[in-house]
Amino acid sequence: MGEAQRYIGGAERRARLALRHRLAPEARAATPEEVAGSLVALHGxxxxxxxxxxxxxxxxxxxxVPQTDRALYTDRSLVRMHGMRHTVFVFPAESTAVVHASTGLAVAARERAKLVKDMATAGAPDAVWLKEVEESALAALARLGQATAAELAREEPRLREQFAYAAGKPYEGVHTVVSRLLRVLGVEGKVVRGRPLGSWTSSQFRWALAPEHRExxxxxxxxxxxxxxxxxxxxATEADLKWWTGWRVTDVRRALKAIGAQAVTLDEGTGHVVDGDADNAPAPAAPWAALLPALDPTAMGWQGRDWYLAPGLRSALFDYSGNVGPTVWWDGRVVGGWAQRADGEIVWRILDQEGVGREASAAIEAEAERLAQWVGPTRVTPRFRTPLEKELAS
Incomplete structure (x- = not known):
């Protein structure tokens, strides 16, 4: 008879999260690189x-801000690139080869084939022409170091070519070769997003050649x-792993077997930890508060979220596409949401009052003040806005 699987309940999962995700005050990191490494990736x-x-x-x-800028744009110890689920993330530089080979290659093949097909359907130049333009654009990027799409198009005018997309359909439009090609090159791991044109809140990025990595x-x-x-x-369950990676379930199961993952029992069913981790139950951290941003990697880390987020809170805290907004945490659970108003004030609302007393309110207040101090005069509006965030910000 096989050995019984160890049960790991919600309280222990929240204790692990507090320490491993650097959220308890005693577990906080010294550098952005430590944060990204602890979380594997930051949503980008x-x-x-x-x-x-x-x-x-x-x-x-x-x-x-200065330390994250340094890591992203001076030391390049953090790299912004496409990763799991065809989403942009920020990874430690040493992870780029792993991410590219594990999740990028299959997506890249589909994206290039789709671009070639769309251009052919529109009567645009063929794949041979596209390859010539690509090589010229990469050479220009090597000369320039970093460049916007418009700057690249000045170096290689063929990048300005346009072609119709989805003609006759409700979402038809016109695409420029440079916008589609840079996206494909990004997924292929040939280019990455460089320093933005504006401040740290800007989404207008320059492009740069991707750092070399082993295949x-x-x-x-x-x-x-x-x-x-x-x-x-x-x-995490198989469903969590499949969702986070974007892989087929067969890939998930093969990888679990390859690393000798250990099965455990969760409230949701069978879960998995790395070999030897089942018995690494941490001592619970002191109760802690956090104000996490929209798309935070902890809030978006698992498909099954009931152990840290009550289902009744989702309609207020998520948009229609499933993107989480800014969240307020108390002792390992999401208890509400926050926003920044036009005058810079950080405001929040508690949606789940269970266990949220004076101690929690004081801790949340302190975190809001801590956030306001370092953000300063900058205004931070999420790209994907959620019902509660929009209400609080108004």
Whole structure:
């Protein structure tokens, strides 16, 4: 008879989250690189999320902007690139090879084929022409170091070519070669987003050549990515892993087997941790508060979220596409949401009053003040706005 699986309940999962995700004050990090490494990846679809997610986890939040800028644009120790679920993330530089081989290659093949097909349907130049333009654009980027799409098009005028997309359909439009090609090159791992034109809240990025990395076999890369994520976010179910990676369930199961993942029992059913981690139950941290941004990697970390977010809160805190807005946390649970008003004030609302007393209110107040101090005069409006955030900000 096999050995019984260890049960890991919600309280223990929240204790792991507090420490491993650098959210309890005693677990806060010294650098943005430590934050990104602890979380595996930071959501990068909204530039603001990267900085707010780092700032919430730094021991000295006042250094958030200069230190994150340094990591992203000077040292290049953090890299913004496409990753899981065809989404833009910020990764530690040493993770780029793993991410590219585990999740990028298959998406890249589909994206290039789709671009070639769309151009052919519109009667635009063929794949041979596209390859010539691509090589010329990459050479120009090597000369310039960093460039916007418009600057690249001045160097290689063929990038300005346009073609019709989805003619006759409600969503038909006109695409420019440069916009589609840069997207494909990004997924292929040939270019990455560089320094933005504006401040740290800007989404107008320059482009740069991707840092060189070794090529890994896809199955090896998948195993390594899953091992890193389970070490940071385990336990997790197969459904969580499939959702977070965007892989087929067969890929998830193969990677779990390859790393010798250990099965545990969760309230949701069978979960998995890295081998030997089942018995690493942490001592509970002191109760803690956090104000996390929209698309924060902790709030978006699992498909099954009932152990830290009550289902009744979702309609207020998520948009129609499933993107989470700014959240207020108390002792490992989402209890409400927050926003910044036009005058800079940080405001919040508690939606789940259970266990939220004077101690919680004081801690949340302190976190709001801490956030306001380092954000200063900057206004941070999420790219994907949610019902509660819009209401609070008005």
């Amino acid at each position: 679809s909204d530039p603001v999320t990267v900085y707010l997610a780092v700032g919430a986890r730094l021991a000295d939040a006042q250094v958030t 890994l076999p896809p199955e090896q890369a998948q195993s390594e990515l899953l091992r890193r994520w389970l070490a940071a976010c385990g336990p």
